[in-house]
Structure formats: C-alpha cells, structure tokens
Amino acid sequence: MSGATLNIDKGRLIGVGVGPGDPELLTLKAFRAIQAADVICYLENESGQSQALEIASEALKDPIKTQQYLGVRFAMSRERVAANAAYDKAIMQIQEELEQGKTVAFLCEGDPLFFGSFTYLLERLDSQFASQVIPGIPAFVAATAELQLPLTVLKQSFAVITGRHSDAKIKTALLEHDAIVIMKAGIERPRLIALLKETNRFDDANYLEYVSRDQQKVIRDLNQLDNVAGPYFSLFVITREELTA
Template identity: 35%
Template sequence: MTETVTKAQTGTLYGIGVGPGDPSLLTLKAAGLLGRIAIIAYPAPEQGDSLARSIAAPHLGAVAEEIPLRMRFDPAQRADAAYDAGAAAIALHLQAGRDVAVLCEGDPFFYGSFIYLFARLAPRFAVEVVPGVSSLTAAAAVAGHPLTTRDDALVVIPAPRPEADIERLLAGAEAAAIIKLGRHLPKVRRVLERLGLAGQAICIERAGQPGQRVCRMDAVDDQGTPYFAIILVHKRGQAWS
C-alpha cells in the first residue's frame, strides 16, 4: 500500500447500478461512464457468466481489464475472502490513477454485493455511487402493481428470514415486497394465507430479464421458483383504494 499517494492522484471507484435486466433501463450516467472506463469488475457465479456484465455489455467501451468477483453460494463459507481479493485487485488500479467501474445488478446500495467493496475501499479512495433502477420498482412496473400511495409504509422482506419474522413484518405495514424467494415459497405462501393476503399477492419472476413471468400466488408452483422472484402485496388490494 502506497500511503504517500493522495486521493487526488488516485483513480475513482464507481459503483454503477445497471438496473434490473433490460439494458435500456441503465441510466444515461451509467451508460456514459461505462463507455469510458476501461477497468471493470462485477460479481459472477463460481462458474459461468455474470448477469451484471451481460446487462451492461451493449454499453461497454474499450475494456482493458475485467475483474470478475466469483462468489461461492455456500452458506457455510463467508464471502470475505472473495471481497478481500477483489478489493485488492481493484486497489492496484486505483493506486495507479486508473478509474474502476463495478457493475451492480439493480442498485449498488440495495442488497448489493458492491457494499462489501465499498466498505473496504471507501476509506482510502474516492468513490462515486451511481444509483440504478431496483428490481423492486421494476417488478412493480412489469406487474402493473403500484407499490405505495400517500402515507403507506412499505416493508422489504428477504424470504430466507424465519417464518415468524416474515409474518410480523408483513402484518405491520400496508405494503410489502418479499424478495430472494427461491425455495422459500412454501413458507411465504403459508404466511400470506394466514394473514388472508394470498389472494391479492402477485409473483414476478426475473423482472425485465429473459424468462420474465408475472402470476398470481395461486398459480405459482412451489417447486422451481427462481431466486430472483419477488412477491408484491398491498393490504388494500390496490394501492390507490
């Protein structure tokens, strides 16, 4: 680490939200930055392609180096090692005065893995976060399901939470989005049924991505629901009621 290098001489780390899937849902700012920044980093599965990179692909300029941050989906292993390695690789470029763009599905600060790079690099380097369209509002748009009006409270609940947590959180607000659904669908369905909300809940799979699907809860199969599925529900049925 070269502590004598000041922030003014170093590159800037850009956390760039690339939106939920449709490349036309990038912001003008994101597209402009991707056209000029030659070092890109992005989360990727242990093997295979990165969703964030595929969304950004039409807007990339002349890329000099790619830093895939390969995550293992192993709950027993903390991701710290991958973030440490990724942050170190990115820091080398920033120290040499080169900007780095980290591609983030949706918005960088809304359940984004960029947050762990931000925690490691923001103390030492200039960082700019470019907000993006989140899967939350993209799913609402696709489903024709307004999220909230007036003084509604909205709660976003990750489906891996314990059943009692989900029930408590759902019961307390007028509107809810249940995210990271995957294999947790049967549990979520039980809670919605107990609260009398199953009839008005909508499930959106892969909003704005290939294979997008919108259906009512009673038409959703308990098996095979993708991780990137969201359930939206409003207690009044429709937010405008």
C-alpha cells in the first residue's frame, strides 16, 4: 500500500465472507452488504463459474440498487506467478471502481482472511481507499457442526494446517496437538492417510468433502476412504476421544 491519505469521498472495498457453501449460513450482515454494494466481485474458474457467487445468489435476487458484476478469472494452482498476476489485474479493476466512489463487495468462500483470496487483494489495496471485512463461517466450523463433534474442550490444544505442508510439519502437528484440522486435503489425501497411520491418529480422523453443500460427503471411518486424490474442497478433522482435565 502507498502512504496516501484516506479519501472518504472514494469508494470502499468490502471482503464479504459467504460461508462454506450452504446459502443459509450467510450472515445477515453479509447478506445486507451484498444487497447494498454497487459492484459484486468474485473469483471464477476458467469456465466462468463462481462458487462464491452461487452461495450468495439469494442476496443477489433483490439488490437495493443496480449492480455491476466483476469476475476475476482464476485457476486453482500452486503456481503463484499466474495467481499474483490475477490479483494484480483484479486490484487495478477494483480500484477503478473505487475511484468512482463505488462500494465493491468481494465475495469470499468461508472467511475472507482464513486462507482467503481477499488477503492478497487487501495487501495490494492503495491506502487512500477504505476497506472492511465481514467475517464468514469457515468450512472446518461447519464440518464440526455436521459431525456434532466438539473440536476442543477444557485444556485441549488445537491447530489448523494444510495438506501443502511438509511431512515433518504435519507429523509434528498430529503428535503435539489434541485436535487438528487439515485443510486443502484433497490432492494430498494418500500422503495424509499415510501420515495419520504413522502417527497413530488414523482412528481419530474424520474426512469431509464439500462441507454444507449439496454434494457433501462425510466419512467417519477412514477404512472406507479410497486412498486416492480427492477434490480441493476437502478436509480432515482429527480429535482425541479422551478429555483433558
């Protein structure tokens, strides 16, 4: 960001968390912000589809004003060069709208600042523009609700990691913490299953895909889980049965 003074006459960028997938998990504050925005911005895949936009569809049916749509074409990849180029292009387009005094709502699956793409836009935003974040329900919270499983109690420790971490880092988390959530587990599923077995946490684990969505899949017994790569929107929830006094 630059060191420019905030100009209150210019627009505002709002990172809106739309939750894990079920439109009914959209908060009232998020719903109202989406309805009131001048510009609806969102990530879309190479086919032009946006899951965040689909989740927010109810809020978009009856907007307070005429709205523009701004899709940011983004391919899911570990290659950061293309991702950074997409964010650079997106923030330029967003700031053009902000210059005109418009409010831009950037729709984020889950929570905007929890493994969220909004993080990368916010760090690129020129400081002359105002910003706001409306939190959303992250997938792992919806997952524990679906499982009806307490994530942590009393003195139990908790960690969130991703399947992209090294074997050593994942094993350390599994050995040191009572409860662990492994996000972005799909492509790494066979490796993660092996690490769960190696650390004797296999029987403590639950696996979920597309949490709260129509195609949701829940597997409590990992012996029933195919040892192959799964979808991007998947996670493991690992907890100990015994309580720590």
